[in-house]
Amino acid sequence: xxxxxxxxxxxxxxxxxxxxxxxxxxxxxxxxxxxxxxxxxxxxxxxxxxxxxxxxxxxxxxxxxxxxxxxxxxxxxxxxxxxxxxxxxxxxxxxxxxxxxxxxxxxxxxxxxxxxxxxxxxxxxxxxxxxxxxxxxxxxxxxxxxxxxxxxxxxxxxxxxxxxxxxxxxxxxxxxxxxxxxxxxxxxxxxxxxxxxxxxxxxxxxxxxxxxxxxxxxxxxxxxxxxxxxxxxxxxxxxxxxxxxxxxxxxxxxxxxxxxxxxxxxxxxxxxxxxxxxxxxxxxxxxxxxxxxxxxxxxxxxxxxxxxxxxxxxxxxxxxxxxxxxxxxxxxxxxxxxxxxxxxxxxxxxxxxxxxxxxxxxxxxxxxxxxxxxxxxxxxxxxxxxxxxxxxxxxxxxxxxxxxxxxxxxxxxxxxxxxxxxxxxxxxxxxxxxxxxxxxxxxxxxxxxxxxxxxx
Amino acid sequence: xxxxxxxxxxxxxxxxxxxxxxxxxxxxxxxxxxxxxxxxxxxxxxxxxxxxxxxxxxxxxxxxxxxxxxxxxxxxxxxxxxxxxxxxxxxxxxxxxxxxxxxxxxxxxxxxxxxxxxxxxxxxxxxxxxxxxxxxxxxxxxxxxxxxxxxxxxxxxxxxxxxxxxxxxxxxxxxxxxxxxxxxxxxxxxxxxxxxxxxxxxxxxxxxxxxxxxxxxxxxxxxxxxxxxxxxxxxxxxxxxxxxxxxxxxxxxxxxxxxxxxxxxxxxxxxxxxxxxxxxxxxxxxxxxxxxxxxxxxxxxxxxxxxxxxxxxxxxxxxxxxxxxxxxxxxxxxxxxxxxxxxxxxxxxxxxxxxxxxxxxxxxxxxxxxxxxxxxxxxxxxxxxxxxxxxxxxxxxxxxxxxxxxxxxxxxxxxxxxxxxxxxxxxxxxxxxxxxxxxxxxxxxxxxxxxxxxxx
Numbered sequence: 001x002x003x004x005x006x007x008x009x010x011x012x013x014x015x016x017x018x019x020x021x022x023x024x025x026x027x028x029x030x031x032x033x034x035x036x037x038x039x040x041x042x043x044x045x046x047x048x049x050x051x052x053x054x055x056x057x058x059x060x061x062x063x064x065x066x067x068x069x070x071x072x073x074x075x076x077x078x079x080x081x082x083x084x085x086x087x088x089x090x091x092x093x094x095x096x097x098x099x100x101x102x103x104x105x106x107x108x109x110x111x112x113x114x115x116x117x118x119x120x121x122x123x124x125x126x127x128x129x130x131x132x133x134x135x136x137x138x139x140x141x142x143x144x145x146x147x148x149x150x151x152x153x154x155x156x157x158x159x160x161x162x163x164x165x166x167x168x169x170x171x172x173x174x175x176x177x178x179x180x181x182x183x184x185x186x187x188x189x190x191x192x193x194x195x196x197x198x199x200x201x202x203x204x205x206x207x208x209x210x211x212x213x214x215x216x217x218x219x220x221x222x223x224x225x226x227x228x229x230x231x232x233x234x235x236x237x238x239x240x241x242x243x244x245x246x247x248x249x250x251x252x253x254x255x256x257x258x259x260x261x262x263x264x265x266x267x268x269x270x271x272x273x274x275x276x277x278x279x280x281x282x283x284x285x286x287x288x289x290x291x292x293x294x295x296x297x298x299x300x301x302x303x304x305x306x307x308x309x310x311x312x313x314x315x316x317x318x319x320x321x322x323x324x325x326x327x328x329x330x331x332x333x334x335x336x337x338x339x340x341x342x343x344x345x346x347x348x349x350x351x352x353x354x355x356x357x358x359x360x361x362x363x364x365x366x367x368x369x370x371x372x373x374x375x376x377x378x379x380x381x382x383x384x385x386x387x388x389x390x391x392x393x394x395x396x397x398x399x400x401x402x403x404x405x406x407x408x409x410x411x412x413x414x415x416x417x418x419x420x421x422x423x424x425x426x427x428x429x430x431x432x433x434x435x436x437x438x439x440x441x442x443x444x445x446x447x448x449x450x451x452x453x454x455x456x
Numbered sequence: 457x458x459x460x461x462x463x464x465x466x467x468x469x470x471x472x473x474x475x476x477x478x479x480x481x482x483x484x485x486x487x488x489x490x491x492x493x494x495x496x497x498x499x500x501x502x503x504x505x506x507x508x509x510x511x512x513x514x515x516x517x518x519x520x521x522x523x524x525x526x527x528x529x530x531x532x533x534x535x536x537x538x539x540x541x542x543x544x545x546x547x548x549x550x551x552x553x554x555x556x557x558x559x560x561x562x563x564x565x566x567x568x569x570x571x572x573x574x575x576x577x578x579x580x581x582x583x584x585x586x587x588x589x590x591x592x593x594x595x596x597x598x599x600x601x602x603x604x605x606x607x608x609x610x611x612x613x614x615x616x617x618x619x620x621x622x623x624x625x626x627x628x629x630x631x632x633x634x635x636x637x638x639x640x641x642x643x644x645x646x647x648x649x650x651x652x653x654x655x656x657x658x659x660x661x662x663x664x665x666x667x668x669x670x671x672x673x674x675x676x677x678x679x680x681x682x683x684x685x686x687x688x689x690x691x692x693x694x695x696x697x698x699x700x701x702x703x704x705x706x707x708x709x710x711x712x713x714x715x716x717x718x719x720x721x722x723x724x725x726x727x728x729x730x731x732x733x734x735x736x737x738x739x740x741x742x743x744x745x746x747x748x749x750x751x752x753x754x755x756x757x758x759x760x761x762x763x764x765x766x767x768x769x770x771x772x773x774x775x776x777x778x779x780x781x782x783x784x785x786x787x788x789x790x791x792x793x794x795x796x797x798x799x800x801x802x803x804x805x806x807x808x809x810x811x812x813x814x815x816x817x818x819x820x821x822x823x824x825x826x827x828x829x830x831x832x833x834x835x836x837x838x839x840x841x842x843x844x845x846x847x848x849x850x851x852x853x854x855x856x857x858x859x860x861x862x863x864x865x866x867x868x869x870x871x872x873x874x875x876x877x878x879x880x881x882x883x884x885x886x887x888x889x890x891x892x893x894x895x896x897x898x899x900x901x902x903x904x905x906x907x908x909x910x911x912x
Contacts, residue, residue, distance in 0.1 A: 098470060373491075399559070
């Protein structure tokens with residue numbers, strides 16, 4: 001993006017960029033609803049106690065207070081309000097609060113802004129939009145939903161103008177079972193170290209496992225060998241077996257991951273792999289975990305992540321297991337815009353600009369505009385009868401493709417419409433004329449990356 | 457609403473209520489785009505200095521700080537961040553910041569949440585959604601846009617399931633010119649007092665004008681006589697003239713208001729009146745002002761307000777005059793829900809639930825679901841081959857109208873679809889079957905107020 005934002009980390013799109021974002025959000029909503037996900041929104045604020053329940057203080061939460069509160073904040077007061085930093089924690093709170101009004105399994109999608117006071121850099125904003133789907137059960141949730149959410153996201157992402165992507169999938173049971181099987185009991189510690197693999201490399205991770213967790217060189221080697229396994233189908237099972245580790249939880253994880261990968265390989269080939277290096281930072285995942293890379297933009301990090309959690313939400317003795325995925329919409333769009341990979345064909349919704357021949361024609365021009373609008377043609381009316389050339393230039397400057405002219409001579413009214421891109425002007429009836437389908441709405445065009453790179 | 461919110465003033469809708477809100481927001485967006493308004497969003501936070509520029513400290517702004525800032529806030533520091541309390545002030549900032557990238561007149565709509573730390577009561581929430589349209593010019597903005605925005609809002613509101621509404625319109629020039637004409641120079645003071653007319657009545661307003669502004673009883677009487685004028689067409693001009701006041705600004709205001717009312721009376725009869733009691737609290741209005749009541753719910757206050765401002769935004773010597781209107785979506789919906797005036801026909805988007813005959817059929821059932829989805833039929837798949845009765849009850853409990861059954865006998869596969877409302881079950885082809893149009897998507901039904909009242 002060439003513009004500077006006036007508040008670092010807070011993106012604001014120009015109307016033409018916003019059209020791309022709207023296209024993305026509408027496409028996501030359409031796919032999610034086709035798969036039976038209902039939309040909800042949660043309030044922007046939560047009590048600090050709710051947000052910090054999972055120990056996520058590193059999220060740099062923004063607290064909120066009334067302007068007349070002029071005392072220093074009490075850091076121990078967890079009833080203070082703060083802006084939510086993701087949509088999962090507020091959703092869990094919403095589910096427990098409204099459990100009596102919901103029918104389970106509850107399939108919901110949620111598209112909202114979230115806030116984190118992090119140091120801004122590409123891929124990390126302080127205000128950004130997430131698009132989440134989750135399926136939550138009451139007491140139990142069939143494992144097949146782990147496959148379902150991945151299929152839904154694969155379909156949703158494939159319909160966005162973003163090029164190729166790859167969903168990388170692992171399973172916490174598989175990893176934890178394996179670590180236990182080789183005698184490493186601090187499985188969370190191992191995961192934390194394995195999570196750094198892409199950033200710091202195998203040698204340093206091995207050192208970390210030995211220094212921090214007291215692993216033997218052999219144990220570290222085995223943990224790393226597991227993390228290097230990657231396959232498009234369930235052939236990874238044999239590779240894991242070849243490492244010779246026996247553990248029941250490992251078996252369960254292998255079965256689950258094989259089922260997810262086989263079904264994805266069959267239904268959406270080429271969009272998912274089993275990748276046993278995927279750890280995900282958050283503690284609450286208990287089974288399948290997902291990350292997604294934009295192919296050719298791996299350094300951007302994951303654009304769509306999530307997993308299975310067996311007890312994110314609880315209410316007394318009742319637990320609500322769930323599985324879900326979250327798209328980082330702002331992260332994705334920032335990259336597409338900064339590398340000029342996508343654009344809208346114009347910055348206004350308007351298809352037709354009705355010109356005025358005389359100032360008295362304004363009300364009649366409104367009639368023409370309304371006739372066009374009944375057929376979904378987005379139309380504006382000029383407010384002044386300036387020279388036609390000037391009215392055409394005005395439409396052109398705003399990116400409106402057609403100008404409508406009405407002239408009357410000897411009581412005979414003539415309507416004509418001009419395509420100001422080609423200059424072609426033809427007679428037209430306001431009650432029947434239709435532009436080509438692609439001019440009805442701004443088109444979102446995916447641009448050739450080579451071409452875009454050459455332009456920079 | 458029967459549910460209590462866990463944070464006072466912060467509404468969260470259930471999925472079925474959210475469907476009504478989505479219908480309202482989609483309808484508004486559609487109408488706004490048909491009239492050439494482009495969508496933008498602005499960040500949720502602004503520096504306090506930007507928000508308080510117009511002296512609106514009574515708005516009970518929420519300030520925002522990072523959790524690690526533990527010092528007492530400095531009340532004189534206007535660079536502190538705060539949540540926006542409306543969409544007009546952030547929009548004005550956006551326009552000046554991006555003026556070089558926008559084509560004027562810039563028509564934009566904006567639908568976002570805003571926050572105010574007010575005492576919650578019906579019609580006043582702490583977090584609520586506004587839907588705004590504004591047209592902003594560079595240097596000048598033709599008066600006809602004052603008519604345009606009212607026509608757009610009249611069309612938008614008439615397409616919502618809200619019953620009858622009335623847009624009440626006045627003009628600041630008319631009022632100010634009149635007050636000057638009778639010798640009252642503190643026109644803002646008079647407006648402030650007239651603004652209380654509906655709340656405290658004529659006698660008290662008269663007293664206020666005399667006590668606060670030193671008006672004579674005759675002056676107060678004349679100001680009140682003006683405020684009592686109300687007409688569906690420009691007949692109000694003669695009524696004002698009959699009060700015998702001479703002033704140039706008054707003449708200009710009368711001309712403008714007559715033009716607005718005549719056009720609205722002609723194009724959308726019965727939806728607008730000239731109402732000379734309308735004052736609007738905010739200082740920045742300079743011409744036409746609008747308020748809108750839901751007929752039969754006048755005590756709720758205005759659901760759609762706005763006006764013309766000649767210099768809300770400025771950038772050096774450049775000024776950006778504008779005119780706009782804002783719908784209080786949350787206020788409107790809270791009333792519709794609390795009085796049971798509207799409801800969605802179901803709480804899930806899903807039209808079809810594909811049942812399983814055996815657990816192994818899940819992948820084949822996904823194929824059926826995808827075939828249905830290609831025609832826009834929102835479909836979910838069961839995860840377990842429970843007894844058909846149980847699968848039907850599950851769909852029924854979630855409000856899904858159809859269940860799809862696939863059975864196979866002697867290698868002959870039979871597809872049938874059951875409407876679980878009527879119990880009718882018929883053979884169907886997954887590649888061609890279509891439900892009635894009204895079952896494709898949850899329907900939003902406006903309920904009879906008498907019936908709703910009887911139910912309570």
